[in-house]
Amino acid sequence: MTKYAKPELLSPAGSLKNMRYAFAYGADAVYAGQPRYSLRVRNNEFNWETLEIGINEAHALGKKFYVVVNIAPHNAKLKTFVQDMKRVVDMKPDAFIMSDPGLIMLMREHFPEAVLHLSVQANAVNWASCKFWHDYGVERVILSRELSLDEIEEIRKHVPDLELEIFVHGALCMAYSGRCLLSGYINKRDPNQGTCTNACRWQYDLQEGQEDELGQIVEKVAAGKTHDGREQDPNNQVINQDPANLNIEVANVSPTLGIGEPTSKTFLITEPRRPDEKMTAFEDEHGTYIMNSRDLRAIQHVPRLTKMGVHSLKIEGRTKSFFYCARTAQIYRQAIDDAAEGKEFNPQLLRKLDSLAHRGYTDGFLQRHTHDQYQHYTSGNSTSDYQQFVGAFTGEREGNLALVEVKNKFVVGDMIEIMTPKGNMSYKLEKMYNRKFEPVEVAPGDGHKVWLEIDPQVDLEFALVLRYLEQGLDTTDPHGRKANEAKITQLA
Numbered sequence: 001m002t003k004y005a006k007p008e009l010l011s012p013a014g015s016l017k018n019m020r021y022a023f024a025y026g027a028d029a030v031y032a033g034q035p036r037y038s039l040r041v042r043n044n045e046f047n048w049e050t051l052e053i054g055i056n057e058a059h060a061l062g063k064k065f066y067v068v069v070n071i072a073p074h075n076a077k078l079k080t081f082v083q084d085m086k087r088v089v090d091m092k093p094d095a096f097i098m099s100d101p102g103l104i105m106l107m108r109e110h111f112p113e114a115v116l117h118l119s120v121q122a123n124a125v126n127w128a129s130c131k132f133w134h135d136y137g138v139e140r141v142i143l144s145r146e147l148s149l150d151e152i153e154e155i156r157k158h159v160p161d162l163e164l165e166i167f168v169h170g171a172l173c174m175a176y177s178g179r180c181l182l183s184g185y186i187n188k189r190d191p192n193q194g195t196c197t198n199a200c201r202w203q204y205d206l207q208e209g210q211e212d213e214l215g216q217i218v219e220k221v222a223a224g225k226t227h228d229g230r231e232q233d234p235n236n237q238v239i240n241q242d243p244a245n246l247n248i249e250v251a252n253v254s255p256t257l258g259i260g261e262p263t264s265k266t267f268l269i270t271e272p273r274r275p276d277e278k279m280t281a282f283e284d285e286h287g288t289y290i291m292n293s294r295d296l297r298a299i300q301h302v303p304r305l306t307k308m309g310v311h312s313l314k315i316e317g318r319t320k321s322f323f324y325c326a327r328t329a330q331i332y333r334q335a336i337d338d339a340a341e342g343k344e345f346n347p348q349l350l351r352k353l354d355s356l357a358h359r360g361y362t363d364g365f366l367q368r369h370t371h372d373q374y375q376h377y378t379s380g381n382s383t384s385d386y387q388q389f390v391g392a393f394t395g396e397r398e399g400n401l402a403l404v405e406v407k408n409k410f411v412v413g414d415m416i417e418i419m420t421p422k423g424n425m426s427y428k429l430e431k432m433y434n435r436k437f438e439p440v441e442v443a444p445g446d447g448h449k450v451w452l453e454i455d456p457q458v459d460l461e462f463a464l465v466l467r468y469l470e471q472g473l474d475t476t477d478p479h480g481r482k483a484n485e486a487k488i489t490q491l492a
Contacts, residue, residue, distance in 0.1 A: 001342040007305065008312040009336055010066075010165065011329050014319055015045040019054055019065075021326040024421045024462040026333030029064035030054075031097060033318065034088055036077070038068040052091045064094040070119040072100055082110050089114055097142070108137055115139050120167065125151075127158035134162040140311065141165070145172060146365045149301060153308045163311040168302065169328055169353075170316020172293040172364060199271075209266040219268055297361035299335050299349050306339040323389040323407075323464055326419070327356055355387035355466055387417065391443070391450075391465035401433065401451040402460055406443045408467070415468040422459060426468070 011022035013030035022030055032046050032054060046054065051067070058065035067088055071077070081103065088096075089111050096114055098104050099121035107114055117140040118124060118133050125144045133141055140163035143152060156164060210220040268278045296316070305313060313336065315328045331352050338346060353361070390410040396403040410416065410429070417426045433451040434440045443450045454460065 003342055004306050004340050005309070006336055006340040007302075007310050008064075009329065009332055010312050010314040011325055012170075012315060012318040012320065013046075013054065013065075013325070014317075015322075016050055016054055016057075018318075018320075018322045018325045019058070021322040021462055022329045023058070023061055023063055025326045025329035026421075027063070027325075027329045029066060029094070029312070030058065031066040031068055031314075031318075033068045034084075034096075036084065037071045037073070037081070037103075048087065051088065055091045055093050058094075059092075066095045066097055066117065067093040068097045068119070069103065070097055070099045070121045071103075072121070073103065078102070078106075082106060085111065095140070104136070104138070117163075117165065118142060120144060127155040130155055130159045130162055130164075134159055139163055142167075142314065145296070149304060149366050152305070152310070152366075156308050156310070160309075164309075165312035165314055166298075166305060166310050167296060167316055167364075168298040168305070168313045169332065170296055170320075172296050172362070203272060205270045205272065207268045207270070209268045294360040294362040295358045296364045297350070297353055297358075298363045298366055299332060299353065300345055300347075301363060301366050302332070302335040303339040303345050306336065321389075323392075324356055326462065326464060327389075328353070330419070330421075351386065354385065355389075385469055387466045387468055389464065390416070390467045393460040393463040393465070394449070395461065397454075397456065397460075398437075398451070400453055400456055401437075402454040404443070404450050404452055404465055406448040406450060407446055409445045410443050410465070410467045412441045417466040417468065418454070418463060419466060420459065420463040421461075 008028045009026060010029045010031060011019075011027035013019035013022060013032040019030045019032070032051065034051065035047055055065045055067075069085070073081070085107065094115065095117045096107065097117045097119045098107065099119035104116060104118075107116060116138045118138045120142040122133075122141075123144050123146075124130055124133065124141050125147060130141045130143075142165040143155065145167050147155075152164070152166065208220040210218060270278050302313065313332065315325075315332065317324055317328070331349050335345070335349055338344075388408055390408045391404040391406045394403045394405050412429055412432060414429050415426060416429050417424055429452075431453055432440060432443060435449055435451075437451065440450065452465075
């Protein structure tokens with residue numbers, strides 16, 4: 001069996017807690033935002049002190065810590081850039097993830113020893129761009145998400161000495177990464193300054209539009225009426241009538257209606273909190289690429305990416321929970337280890353990722369798909385129909401009882417999964433107790449704590465609890481044993 005070099009598993013770290021869970025479950029490295037200069041300003045828990053703690057903890061574990069400096073700065077931020085970066089350079093992170101050519105130039109001039117990785121925000125989509133950046137001293141390029149597997153392989157062949165990093169999981173942007181203007185247009189929050197409000201995830205009302213006599217896009221109305229609600233007689237004369245008394249029916253259409261038709265369609269899009277601000281969207285034979293993308297899940301392509309020599313497989317999600325960091329790290333760790341051993345891909349790993357809340361999955365541009373396989377039209381929320389994260393062990397124990405901090409409701413009789421860095425086990429929950437050690441049937445939800453019976457020998461550091469949902473109930477553990485017959489002691 002042919003073996004291959006293992007790609008690095010790179011996880012997001014929006015906080016020290018997330019970093020610790022990612023490392024516990026198998027991540028080789030994490031990336032975190034540098035205060036003031038990364039694109040997660042609103043959701044970044046790192047400051048100067050915690051950034052240094054994170055770097056030191058990573059190195060103590062033999063892991064790597066990359067600092068993200070991928071903002072597109074205006075002149076004002078250049079004034080303090082070198083001074084601010086000296087403080088971070090002295091912390092000795094393993095690399096800086098950057099996109100702006102000017103900031104990269106300043107880093108090369110003032111800190112030539114610093115290792116630089118080119119951010120996905122730079123939109124590197126061809127081997128010539130990759131070679132340019134490599135010649136300038138960039139050691140790794142994080143390739144654009146818009147590339148196919150064949151294109152990635154071609155880049156690998158043209159620049160064999162350049163490290164390549166690929167996103168394999170997480171949210172997708174409806175634009176080239178960082179190039180979206182929707183958030184800035186709607187509520188003056190610039191994505192390139194780290195203040196994106198994810199306007200693409202909001203709920204929108206969609207109305208079919210038409211061009212009026214002045215060339216403006218207005219709401220399409222029923223035949224025999226003008227766009228402002230007045231009736232027309234057969235001789236095309238407008239009949240005066242109060243628009244408020246009219247019931248004008250607007251077509252309830254899908255943004256993908258008409259794919260493949262030669263004629264274009266026009267739509268007016270309204271966000272409920274801004275009913276008077278109508279945005280225009282156009283559709284041609286290729287469809288309408290706007291609003292809510294599905295989430296990326298490319299775990300099935302890990303074997304091929306490993307074989308072609310990609311250096312790092314990256315998980316998006318610096319704003320996600322510690323459970324997300326743990327679960328993605330654990331599952332992608334198994335996929336990478338299997339691929340490096342030359343094993344066939346295990347399709348059960350696809351299902352396991354359904355335990356994460358998501359907007360529907362796609363493998364993005366790695367393979368070509370129809371338009372509706374990229375977009376998720378029914379909701380901007382993330383959901384799961386397989387499992388739900390319901391609790392985290394606190395570390396407090398009393399004999400054979402272990403305390404769980406409840407995150408979501410679960411009850412006696414539920415099928416649950418205990419997830420630990422050493423392995424997982426599913427079983428039917430038969431007993432639990434409140435803080436006073438009294439039997440209870442329900443763990444009500446966030447803010448409560450309950451005791452579960454767990455063998456004292458089981459290491460519960462970083463352990464989590466998941467509940468199987470009825471739609472996705474799995475009655476066997478990963479080894480084929482019946483879940484209600486399995487014992488948690490098998491984790492010891």
